[in-house]
Amino acid sequence: MATEVFLQQLITNPDKLNSFVDEAKDWALHHGVIQRTCETPNSSEVVTYIPFTLFPTPVPEAAILQAMAVQTHFNTLVDKISQDSGFLEEALAGTVQADDFTARLFGIYRQIEQEGLKQSITLSLNRSDYMLDEGGRGTYFLKQTEINTIAVGSFGTTDSLPAVHRHMLESAGLWEETERVKDANNTPRMSAALAKAWELYGQQKAVILFLVEELQISQLTHRCIERVLWKRKIPAIRRKFEEVSRQASLDSDKRLFVDGLEVAVVYYRYGYMPDNYTEESWDTRLLMERSLAVKCPDIGTHLAGTKKVQQALSQPGVLERFFPNQPQVVEQIRGTFTGLYTLDMGPEGDQTVAMALANPDKFVLKPQREGGGNNYFGEDIVRVLTELKNDKMRAAYILMDRIQPRTQQNILLRRGLPLSLNTVSYEIGVLGAYVRHDGEIVLNEAVGPILRTKHVEQNDGGVSNGVSVCDTPLLI
Ligand code: ADP
Ligand code: MG
Numbered sequence: 001m002a003t004e005v006f007l008q009q010l011i012t013n014p015d016k017l018n019s020f021v022d023e024a025k026d027w028a029l030h031h032g033v034i035q036r037t038c039e040t041p042n043s044s045e046v047v048t049y050i051p052f053t054l055f056p057t058p059v060p061e062a063a064i065l066q067a068m069a070v071q072t073h074f075n076t077l078v079d080k081i082s083q084d085s086g087f088l089e090e091a092l093a094g095t096v097q098a099d100d101f102t103a104r105l106f107g108i109y110r111q112i113e114q115e116g117l118k119q120s121i122t123l124s125l126n127r128s129d130y131m132l133d134e135g136g137r138g139t140y141f142l143k144q145t146e147i148n149t150i151a152v153g154s155f156g157t158t159d160s161l162p163a164v165h166r167h168m169l170e171s172a173g174l175w176e177e178t179e180r181v182k183d184a185n186n187t188p189r190m191s192a193a194l195a196k197a198w199e200l201y202g203q204q205k206a207v208i209l210f211l212v213e214e215l216q217i218s219q220l221t222h223r224c225i226e227r228v229l230w231k232r233k234i235p236a237i238r239r240k241f242e243e244v245s246r247q248a249s250l251d252s253d254k255r256l257f258v259d260g261l262e263v264a265v266v267y268y269r270y271g272y273m274p275d276n277y278t279e280e281s282w283d284t285r286l287l288m289e290r291s292l293a294v295k296c297p298d299i300g301t302h303l304a305g306t307k308k309v310q311q312a313l314s315q316p317g318v319l320e321r322f323f324p325n326q327p328q329v330v331e332q333i334r335g336t337f338t339g340l341y342t343l344d345m346g347p348e349g350d351q352t353v354a355m356a357l358a359n360p361d362k363f364v365l366k367p368q369r370e371g372g373g374n375n376y377f378g379e380d381i382v383r384v385l386t387e388l389k390n391d392k393m394r395a396a397y398i399l400m401d402r403i404q405p406r407t408q409q410n411i412l413l414r415r416g417l418p419l420s421l422n423t424v425s426y427e428i429g430v431l432g433a434y435v436r437h438d439g440e441i442v443l444n445e446a447v448g449p450i451l452r453t454k455h456v457e458q459n460d461g462g463v464s465n466g467v468s469v470c471d472t473p474l475l476i
Helices: 003-010 015-030 061-082 086-097 100-115 157-171 188-202 219-231 241-247 281-289 300-302 307-313 319-322 327-334 346-359 379-388 392-396
Strands: 034-036 046-048 058-059 119-138 138-149 207-212 236-240 249-250 256-257 261-268 294-296 339-341 363-367 396-403 406-412 421-437 438-453 469-471 474-476
Touching: 003 015, 003 406, 015 046, 015 157, 015 188, 015 474, 034 219, 046 319, 046 396, 058 061, 058 100, 058 157, 058 219, 058 406, 058 438, 061 307, 061 319, 061 327, 061 438, 061 474, 086 100, 086 300, 086 307, 086 392, 100 236, 100 281, 100 300, 119 188, 119 294, 138 307, 157 219, 188 261, 188 421, 207 241, 219 236, 219 406, 236 241, 236 327, 236 406, 241 249, 241 281, 241 363, 249 281, 256 421, 294 339, 307 319, 307 339, 307 396, 319 327, 346 379, 346 392, 346 396, 363 379, 379 392, 392 396, 406 438
Parallel strands: 058 474, 207 236, 207 261, 261 294
Antiparallel strands: 034 046, 119 138, 119 421, 249 256, 256 261, 339 396, 363 396, 406 421, 421 438, 438 469
């Protein structure tokens, strides 16, 4: 790879390396590939570059095309699951007994169902993540690591990263490679789905409420989305759980008002982890779910993104149930699945435990958590499963085949990280969006691919927790 040859020379020349890296950071800053700092997450006085790779990483174009082609089917699948209470109940039965967070989400789902609120508009902004599993002799298989249905990131300020990467290739004299780095147009397209839901809600003065975190490192990314909305004359407001608790009310038609403003869409950029909630914010979540506002995601769509649902989908006949007369769609989706195994109580779960203990390095043990840093690998699997062997708490987890991704060479740029040429692996993500209105899907899009890259020695991933960095595919 031409980029790798260049990097190998660059790393031997500290002066050239430093000046090249400085140039990359400047380009990131002036293209707005920026975020707030972890020291001052609630202030924009000082900002920094978003962690990124010095060069774009080579990725087979065919893999990206395959992931893009299956995305609209994943959208449809998530939508169907979110409305199928029988399936969710069955799939999550063991999990809700073992995992308090899933149980609380499921409790809200149940309550909304019993109360019979029928919001006719549904909106989802999601992202399906993949790694390329090495098949030997240059072959690979596109394998899904997970699908995210709440607070999905990797668009916004990073949309300009391809421009930064193209410049770094130009600066390195790798002109031919620049042609193989495509622009990202993710923010306008993700925001268009928000706008569509707002239009369908049909109240010109109603706002889109961004439900935001306490530490607002990614506020500038939200601003990119807000910018698209305001340009369309769609007002957006930002509130934390605690502010919504104080300011929100429902009128007799269950319209949601916050601070006197009617809310057309609640857009969750927070609320995906147990520690995002106090008792009061659970009440607030329920209040918002009950309201007529469109929820992105609604509680059923949130649950559709759990790891347990992912595992349940891999069971024989389950995809067929969602796509009864579409064997080619089933095949396309199933083709991206790697081995997924239940840890529910019973002989099948016992077998999973035995299999994992016999060969821990071949698997990943996953709880129902998001945001990176929660999964177990290798000896940690042995430790956890030895403890939980015959305990019903083991149903809080699923087991998954460990994907062995291809590796490359690249330099990761993150504040405080010493410069070195590293063996890295990447994870492809495909952003998806859909809107359903009165039972009809009115928007269903594979928005675009994104890439995140990490040191190969790192097991788990995630940009916000400081493991992965943002990257751009260099199509090969
Ligand atoms: P989260 O919801 O916390 O992001 P993920 O399922 O995406 O959880 O896993 C986090 C990270 O762990 C991934 O980004 C990837 O680096 C690694 N990982 C997840 N599943 C696998 C797998 N099956 N094989 C190898 N690595 C995996
Ligand atoms: Mg996730």
